[in-house]
Amino acid sequence: MTKSAHNNNRFDYIIAGAGCAGLSLVVRLLQQASTCNKRILLVDRTNASMLNKTWCFWEEVPDIFEPIVHRQYKQLWYHGKGYSQLSDIHPYRYKLIRGEDFHKYCMDLIARFHNVEVLTGEVTGMNGEGEEAQVNIDGIEYRADYIFNSILFKQPELKPNQPYLLQHFRGWFIQTTQPVFDPGAATLMDFRVPQEQGASFVYVMPLSPDRALVEYTLFSEKLLKPEEYEKTISAYIGEYLHSEYSITGKEDGVIPMTSYRFPETDGRIIHIGTAGGQTKPSSGYTFQFIQRQSQILASQLDKGERPVPSGFQRTRFHFYDTVLLRVLARKDVPGEAIFTRLFSRNRLSRVLQFLANQSNPAGEIRLISALPKWPFLKAALNQLFR
Ligand SMILES: Cc1cc2nc3c(=O)[nH]c(=O)nc-3n(C[C@H](O)[C@H](O)[C@H](O)COP(=O)(O)OP(=O)(O)OC[C@H]3O[C@@H](n4cnc5c(N)ncnc54)[C@H](O)[C@@H]3O)c2cc1C
Numbered sequence: 447m448t449k450s451a452h453n454n455n456r457f458d459y460i461i462a463g464a465g466c467a468g469l470s471l472v473v474r475l476l477q478q479a480s481t482c483n484k485r486i487l488l489v490d491r492t493n494a495s496m497l498n499k500t501w502c503f504w505e506e507v508p509d510i511f512e513p514i515v516h517r518q519y520k521q522l523w524y525h526g527k528g529y530s531q532l533s534d535i536h537p538y539r540y541k542l543i544r545g546e547d548f549h550k551y552c553m554d555l556i557a558r559f560h561n562v563e564v565l566t567g568e569v570t571g572m573n574g575e576g577e578e579a580q581v582n583i584d585g586i587e588y589r590a591d592y593i594f595n596s597i598l599f600k601q602p603e604l605k606p607n608q609p610y611l612l613q614h615f616r617g618w619f620i621q622t623t624q625p626v627f628d629p630g631a632a633t634l635m636d637f638r639v640p641q642e643q644g645a646s647f648v649y650v651m652p653l654s655p656d657r658a659l660v661e662y663t664l665f666s667e668k669l670l671k672p673e674e675y676e677k678t679i680s681a682y683i684g685e686y687l688h689s690e691y692s693i694t695g696k697e698d699g700v701i702p703m704t705s706y707r708f709p710e711t712d713g714r715i716i717h718i719g720t721a722g723g724q725t726k727p728s729s730g731y732t733f734q735f736i737q738r739q740s741q742i743l744a745s746q747l748d749k750g751e752r753p754v755p756s757g758f759q760r761t762r763f764h765f766y767d768t769v770l771l772r773v774l775a776r777k778d779v780p781g782e783a784i785f786t787r788l789f790s791r792n793r794l795s796r797v798l799q800f801l802a803n804q805s806n807p808a809g810e811i812r813l814i815s816a817l818p819k820w821p822f823l824k825a826a827l828n829q830l831f832r
Contacts, residue, residue: 614669
């Protein structure tokens with residue numbers, strides 16, 4: 447980040463954290479006539495937080511980041527024990543955006559607006575009470591009508607009996623000597639890997655006939671040693687991809703899967719992104735929920751309304767997520783068996799609609815009835831009468 451903050455420390459909006467949520471919101475604000483002239487401060491401790499990330503998500507209608515979609519897929523593979531299916535996902539497209547493209551696209555746009563100040567600094571605290579919100583950055587106070595905060599200052603404090611898992615993964619970008627990938631079809635989940643550590647699958651995003659991201663993901667309590675992830679990826683490539691290859695890059699990460707209800711506002715502070723509860727507890731997907739949340743916030747500001755982040759934490763989907771998370775955490779039924787029943791008994795596009803929190807109750811009953819009844823009923827009752 448190159449620009450420095452103006453002497454006048456009063457802004458219309460302060461965006462704390464220039465990650466996926468912070469940048470998505472700024473870009474939307476700059477695309478609206480009513481908000482593009484607002485004085486905005488964007489602050490982050492680094493400009494490198496997203497450079498080694500890729501974001502995958504699905505959507506029906508192309509949104510503002512369509513110009514930087516790196517790859518998109520009309521078909522997805524699912525592989526479970528004894529079940530493999532390639533499905534057309536119409537009306538959705540499954541898309542991949544590279545963090546570096548996202549960062550450049552947002553920062554290039556921001557650079558064209560002199561009313562946006564970009565600051566590198568450590569946010570140490572904020573206060574949303576009163577007539578204006580205040581944030582402390584490297585010992586200096588900045589004020590605004592609203593702070594949009596994507597910084598998670600402390601880890602969620604879970605209640606006893608609240609399910610919690612980690613989604614942890616390591617991916618290799620590989621270049622193969624043979625053209626073994628179909629660039630039109632990605633692998634959403636391939637459970638044909640050892641399941642001893644918890645629900646574990648491989649995810650394959652072809653980038654061309656001879657390049658792909660191959661990622662090994664687990665839903666479990668504990669992280670693995672780096673060599674354990676690598677051993678599984680290497681064995682998977684050997685068994686299913688059948689080509690010599692070289693590793694050209696790596697990605698790894700940990701996403702907490704929790705039913706904890708993140709606070710949505712603190713007075714004039716509006717929490718966004720993961721810090722605002724936009725990570726789906728049962729899947730870790732966040733990108734599409736961040737887009738929906740930032741769209742809602744930008745449109746409220748456009749109309750001159752007070753921003754209310756109306757996330758999915760208060761909807762029936764949060765209940766479904768928590769129940770699924772409970773079943774996964776208890777391990778009464780292997781994760782592979784749950785997902786294979788869900789995917790083998792329903793159209794994939796319907797499952798995606800459900801996982802995107804876009805289904806209707808009738809469709810949800812059909813989907814849920816495919817799942818093993820007792821473990822889910824027990825988990826649902828546990829959740830209701832905890
Ligand atoms: C490797 C990886 C891959 C992922 N892939 C996907 C995917 O494919 N699909 C999907 O839907 N989700 C994915 N996720 C989950 C989610 O989309 C991302 O974590 C996303 O970046 C969340 O956006 P955010 O803005 O809430 O948080 P972040 O992007 O993490 O932004 C928070 C920002 O706050 C800054 N910050 C933190 N503390 C301070 C401080 N004290 N002072 C100043 N700045 C601070 C950080 O530097 C960071 O830039 C992935 C997560 C990871 C880690």
